[in-house]
Amino acid sequence: MKSLIRDVPDFPKEGIIFKDITTLLKDDGGFRDAVEALHDIYRDVDIDAVASVEARGFIVGAPLAYLLGAGFVPIRKPGKLPAEVHEEEYELEYGTDRLQVHRDAFDGAKRVLIADDLLATGGTALATAKLVERCGAEVVSFGFIIELEFLNGREKIADYDIVSLIKY
């Protein structure tokens, strides 16, 4: 899978080497391998719902939810979810951003897997876990395709089980 991930220099800004997974996703075998590798890890774990942050996270979480026979819950930027929400603010390099989840997103779904394409600084991941917990559900694990180890995101969510397929 690693060979299908493309390095794009200076995106989103100078000096950053962006790990582009679109080259993995567009490859039928690569996409299947990534989804199945995560499924293999969680197939015997009791999971009621998979939650993912828009937008790339949906590409990982939705097929995984399907394979696990679980529901899928989208975590979104403000203004996108139509019903009542919980909201969490988290820090970016400059400023803050916010994520929302429907308050009734996990009713009946107690055990939640958070799936995303990338673990970077862990800020988004931690905010997502807080949102799941504010809905009264439990975070069973985080599953990522890529982990950027040099950003130490794992430390920010050290209280949780963490799986990543590819490490840089």
Place this chain on the structure above:
Amino acid sequence: MKSLIRDVPDFPKEGIIFKDITTLLKDDGGFRDAVEALHDIYRDVDIDAVASVEARGFIVGAPLAYLLGAGFVPIRKPGKLPAEVHEEEYELEYGTDRLQVHRDAFDGAKRVLIADDLLATGGTALATAKLVERCGAEVVSFGFIIELEFLNGREKIADYDIVSLIKY
């Protein structure tokens, strides 16, 4: 499936009744049924890649791509895709918006299914088809979970095959 879709009045603005599919997605059986109903329609069609527009479209297109053994191609808002893109502008009720696709998104993938949650006015759908074709690929069909028939989106993409599971 229809019974799992929630009507949210006055979203995103007064007088609109929003069809909220998060209540379908979070239901393990409902999510599975929606994905499999689309898969059943396309399972014997030769499809190399599934393309979907961010963000809700990814929730439909990614599992469908997996089941069809196809690659998945994200169509995104400007500034999200890191490599060289094609861009299409399309009209909104007030003003315009733009969508982008990687220029190399479909190399080797000639036959493309465009999957999305909702066919409304058809503006986004038509822009997506143009992007696929600018990449040298062919649009085999559009597959939607919901079609809002009173908005006549079907007319805007009348040159293409169109499938929708639930009509309002």
